[in-house]
Amino acid sequence: MFVLTSKSQDGQDLSVSTGNWVTTTSFAPPLVAVGVKADSSSHTRIIETGVFAVNVIGKEQVNRAFNFLKSHDPEGTSIGGESFGPGPETGCALLVNTPSWWERKVVGQVAHGDHTLFVGEVLEAGLRN
């Protein structure tokens, strides 16, 4: 599972949602595809900005992911009870208590059915202690 984050072009609005449809799609360049609900705010923001971040959830952190099945508004540097900071390349929220993250730019997409598959190339990635 993962927590997907995105933002409006002006950076004023953040979207945070939970996903589990993800797969690697290329080694060179390293690409990942994620499925995003077509009528979601995350979808609108990814289309608008062409970028998103994936916060990878640890096995013991599943409740953290479930928390973002409902939407939350940020309060300062916290959203849904999770502290976050802005990604260095995209400004999308990076949750500070998850083991790793990627920032991605969209290089391809398939919009068919109730979710769009966005294929993203790595802009930046990090591991946390």
Added chain:
Amino acid sequence: MFVLTSKSQDGQDLSVSTGNWVTTTSFAPPLVAVGVKADSSSHTRIIETGVFAVNVIGKEQVNRAFNFLKSHDPEGTSIGGESFGPGPETGCALLVNTPSWWERKVVGQVAHGDHTLFVGEVLEAGLRN
């Protein structure tokens, strides 16, 4: 893991390969995306025909999947030591000793990097005893 099968337009040539890059991408219609190596014969045949089959591998059958990391030519109704029959909708090979299979038609693709992501809609599916 899964075993991906495809065929030439005239049905004379079959490709069987192993994959583990797969994700659901939509509930309605039910879509699945698979990553296929861009320089593989499977890739050529899926582009040519627009269809493929996915043979789902059981947990105890991983060696069956590894077997198709190298290519095999069919001998009658067997390939790489696995019995198969033609899929009812596509003619792609369905391995008879795997728990389930889907036949898919391609409804979208992203060709970027060393693999192409093919998004497929279900044509037919089956469970085996």
